[in-house]
Amino acid sequence: MSESTKFHSVQDAFYAGGLIAYPTEAVFGLGCDPDNSDALSRLLALKQRPASKGLILVAADYSQLLPYIDDKRIPQERRFEIFSKWPGPITWLLPKSERVSDLLCGDSDLIAVRIPDFAPVRELCRALTKPIVSTSANVSGMPPAITAADVIQQLGRGVDWLVDVPVGGNASPSKIFNAMTGEQLR
Structure with a gap:
């Protein structure tokens, strides 16, 4: 992990509302x-991304996602397909819980979530x-940034903590599916 002049650890940066750059399976x-609306607003502004598009959550395991998902709305017949693809490079759109900010899910009543099989991301979430x-x-x-140097070049001082570990070997970002219908969106 990178050193930071403002923070002593990735946890300090995260809980203070900082932005964290970290390697995923294919890109940084x-x-x-996800519960800090100021951090979400800052992230969207740095990326110049409209809030209406929504964002993805990654987690170490399904239990970390439960506060953000309305689990009882997931049909029983869809559960096997969802859980059989995790951990892995599949992002599912699941029914969001009432606590989820519009900054996180955009204009949708679904939230994008993934449990990656890339150890550095799961370790970060743990x-x-x-x-x-x-x-x-x-x-x-x-x-998209593929290296830590790419992150610094594009986002510079907007990033509060950089996890300087190489990305995984995947050639493309995760596939995205609507868990309720099975439709592939990316």
């Missing part, structure tokens, strides 16, 4: 505390004891 992600927002670490419309 940019994240923050260290933070909760999910982290996951969007590509780049300005919207620019190529």
Whole structure:
């Protein structure tokens, strides 16, 4: 993990509303505390991304996602497919809980969530004891950051903590499916 002049640890940065850049399976992600609306607003402004598009949450396991999901609305017949794809590079759109900010899910009543099989992301979520927002670490419309140097070049001082570990070997970002219908969106 990178040293920071403002924070002593990734946990300090995260819980103070900082933006964290970290490696995912294919690209660097940019994240923050999903319960901190100031951090969410700052992340969207740094990326120049409209809030209406929504963001993804990554987690170490399903239990970390439960506060953000309306689990009882997931049809029983869809559960096997959802859980059989995790951990892995599949992002599911699931019914959001009432506590979820519109900054996190955009105009949708679904929230995008993933349990990756990439150990550094799961370890980060375990260290933070909760999910982290996951969007590509780049300005919207620019190529996603593949290295820590790319993150610094595009986002510079907007990032409060950089987890300087190589990305995984996946050639493309996660696939996104609507868990309620099975439709692939990306």
